[in-house]
Amino acid sequence: MNCGWSAAVKYDMMVSMEKRDDDFHVHEKLKSNQPEPSVPAPEPAPAWRIWQAFIVLPIAIVVSALPFMLYSHSANQVGVNMISLLLQDGCFIILPLLLVSVIYKQPPEVMGFRRFSAGQVFRLAIPAGIAFYLINVAVAVLINLFFPGRIDQSQTAIALLTMAGNQFELIMLLVFFTTLAPVAEEIYFRAFIYPPLRQAMGRRAAIAFSAAMFALIHVNFWTFLPLFAGGLGFAWLYDRYRNIWLNIIAHMTWNIIVLILYFNFA
Numbered sequence: 001m002n003c004g005w006s007a008a009v010k011y012d013m014m015v016s017m018e019k020r021d022d023d024f025h026v027h028e029k030l031k032s033n034q035p036e037p038s039v040p041a042p043e044p045a046p047a048w049r050i051w052q053a054f055i056v057l058p059i060a061i062v063v064s065a066l067p068f069m070l071y072s073h074s075a076n077q078v079g080v081n082m083i084s085l086l087l088q089d090g091c092f093i094i095l096p097l098l099l100v101s102v103i104y105k106q107p108p109e110v111m112g113f114r115r116f117s118a119g120q121v122f123r124l125a126i127p128a129g130i131a132f133y134l135i136n137v138a139v140a141v142l143i144n145l146f147f148p149g150r151i152d153q154s155q156t157a158i159a160l161l162t163m164a165g166n167q168f169e170l171i172m173l174l175v176f177f178t179t180l181a182p183v184a185e186e187i188y189f190r191a192f193i194y195p196p197l198r199q200a201m202g203r204r205a206a207i208a209f210s211a212a213m214f215a216l217i218h219v220n221f222w223t224f225l226p227l228f229a230g231g232l233g234f235a236w237l238y239d240r241y242r243n244i245w246l247n248i249i250a251h252m253t254w255n256i257i258v259l260i261l262y263f264n265f266a
Contacts, residue, residue: 046195047104053096053193057217060091078163082172089176089184096192111191112244125246129253132233136254139226147222156218157255158262177259182251189214189231190238190247198239207235230254 067083074080100106116125157177164170189210197206211231215224238247 044110045199046110047106048099048192048196050196050200052099053196056091056095056099056188056192057213059095060088063091064088076165078160078165078169078173081160082169082176085176086180089180092184092188096187100192110195111187112238112242112247113191114243114245116243116245120243120246121249124241125249126253128233128237128246129250130257132230132250133254133257135233136226136230139229140223143222143225156220157258161259161262174259177255178252182248182255185214185217186234186238186244186247186251189217190234191244194235194238203239207232207239210235 064084064087066087067080071080096111100111101108157173160173161170164173193213194206194210197209200206201209211228211234214231214234215227218224218227220227234247234251237250238244
């Protein structure tokens with residue numbers, strides 16, 4: 001009697017173990033048939049080359065110098081400067097878009113023209129613009145400790161605003177500094193120059209190099225370091241989110257803060 005009961009128990013245990021083995025093999029088979037978790041695709045290499053990005057800069061410089069050559073004796077220097085800035089920023093916008101969209105037939109997304117939400121504007125772009133401006137101010141304060149007044153006296157935007165002779169010129173300058181300049185500089189320095197730089201020299205070096213170019217284009221010794229610090233922020237923002245609209249809004253925020261402070265504390 002006991003032997004029969006023991007044999008029955010052993011048999012049940014063997015059946016149970018075989019069933020567990022079968023379940024394990026079935027589970028492993030189903031698991032192996034499942035697709036692997038998707039890994040985000042790396043950012044594709046830009047179709048345009050570094051030399052093509054760099055060649056736009058001397059073209060913009062030469063074109064923007066034409067008004068000064070043609071109207072060097074004009075009494076309206078604000079108008080001459082405005083035309084020069086319009087030509088420069090026109091080159092920064094039109095030439096990259098023509099090269100990428102027409103010659104290479106790339107979609108706008110490769111330059112960061114992607115959709116964005118209102119939440120990204122208020123939680124990311126505007127706070128980023130404020131933060132980058134504060135970083136810029138912190139560096140400028142350090143420079144002013146050793147060279148008092150040099151930063152304020154050397155800002156082109158402030159100089160042109162003080163030179164505005166009528167309301168029309170003032171409004172045009174405000175429109176330029178709050179809209180056109182941020183659009184042009186972000187398209188050229190972040191959407192156009194940064195991708196091939198990153199492809200060639202890596203993320204950190206590309207961020208630093210593009211920030212240095214952004215500071216140098218303002219052709220101002222005393223504002224180089226503050227603008228370089230801000231350029232690092234803008235390059236990081238584009239590298240992190242690859243959305244040029246967020247960069248443009250952040251840049252607009254920076255410029256608007258500068259103008260608000262100028263009109264309230266000048």
